[in-house]
Amino acid sequence: MLNCRQVTDRASDYLDEALPFGERVQMRLHLMLCHHCRRYLRQLRAIVRALPGLPKTAVSEDTVRQVVHRLKNQ
Ligand SMILES: [Zn+2]
Known part of the structure; x- marks a missing residue:
């Protein structure tokens, strides 16, 4: 079974439905x-749902990285 780190590493691919069947089953x-x-x-x-509504210049890539890092470490 996948551990939490493996799940967070694959989370974007999971949401994009880009994982192979076996990994998708393990994620579920x-x-x-x-x-x-x-x-x-x-x-x-x-x-992911909120991002398209935001102006592209409102959030720097560094800010996005910090948010993702904080979410991963909650
Ligand atoms: Zn977990």
């Missing part, structure tokens, strides 16, 4: 058992 199994990763995925999904 982990997500059924781990509320931390479910919360992380929920937050990542919210960010």
